[in-house]
Amino acid sequence: MSESQNRPAAQPRRAADFVEFYKGTPPWDIGRPQPALAALAESGALRGRVLDAGCGTGEHALMAAALGLDATGIDAVPAAIERARQKAGERGLTVRFLVADALHLHSLGERFDTVLDSGLFHVMNEEDRRAYVASLGAVVVPGGRYFMLCFSDRQPGDMGPKRIAQAEIRSSFRDGWRVDAIEPVKIESTRGPEGIEAWLASLTRT
Numbered sequence: 001m002s003e004s005q006n007r008p009a010a011q012p013r014r015a016a017d018f019v020e021f022y023k024g025t026p027p028w029d030i031g032r033p034q035p036a037l038a039a040l041a042e043s044g045a046l047r048g049r050v051l052d053a054g055c056g057t058g059e060h061a062l063m064a065a066a067l068g069l070d071a072t073g074i075d076a077v078p079a080a081i082e083r084a085r086q087k088a089g090e091r092g093l094t095v096r097f098l099v100a101d102a103l104h105l106h107s108l109g110e111r112f113d114t115v116l117d118s119g120l121f122h123v124m125n126e127e128d129r130r131a132y133v134a135s136l137g138a139v140v141v142p143g144g145r146y147f148m149l150c151f152s153d154r155q156p157g158d159m160g161p162k163r164i165a166q167a168e169i170r171s172s173f174r175d176g177w178r179v180d181a182i183e184p185v186k187i188e189s190t191r192g193p194e195g196i197e198a199w200l201a202s203l204t205r206t
Contacts, residue, residue: 022079027160027189029056033063034118036149036185036200041067045145045202048113053102053136054120058084058095064116065093072110074100103128105135112139115146119187121172122150122161129172137176140205146177148201149187155197169201178204 018026033041040046041063048069052061055073057080064071065088073095075081084097100108102120115136124132136146153163166182173179180202186195 018077019079022077022083025190026056027191028119028187029059030188030190031059033059034149034187036187036198037116037118037147038063040147040200045147046114046116048141048144049111050114050116051105051112051139052116052118053105054117055084055097056080056118058087058097060116060118061095061097062087062091062093064114065095066091069114072096072098072108072112074098074102074105074108076101103131103135106138108139110139111141111144113141113144115140115144117146117148117150119149119151119161121148122164133172133177137205142205144205146201146203146205148199148203149185150199150201151187152184152197152199154184160196164199166199169199173203176206178206180204 037060046064046067046069050064050069050071052073055061055075058073061071061073073084076099078099081097081099088095088097121129121132140146150164151161153165155163169182170179183200185198185200187198188195
């Protein structure tokens, strides 16, 4: 393991912070959907128009498209979006991948029935989380669903993103949202088979 892998990572929250990751393979880019979100898709929980917020190289938007859903993926890093578009072409799937800021989703001029968030919420500071929640509120239709996968405060150590407590999720989404469930799951990464302790939060726009 390299020195950089042993060193606790910074907590990036701007596009520029992620550019270096995409010069190689980011630890979250496992080449397939996260199992917790794949299980949601298999259960039929995804519906309507789907937005993958902070999509990276697009695995979850591609998963939605493979189900026949209208899928859009956004990320602030152009290199990530370029890779996502390449994957879509290779797999023969139609997905709109856009370079866009998740804090300003209203700029898309669209509404969505389902939003997927795999590892975006937990890299934001408190101010940006508030802006992100407001941004989601502007584009998710009433009755629409938001599914978030984030680092859990049950994960030991301090390497990587901020650990999120259930109370922080509930507090962040207390206005205009119903928290349907917060379940303990694992996030898979390229850095080991043991996985990372995480929460899968399921919310409905009221």
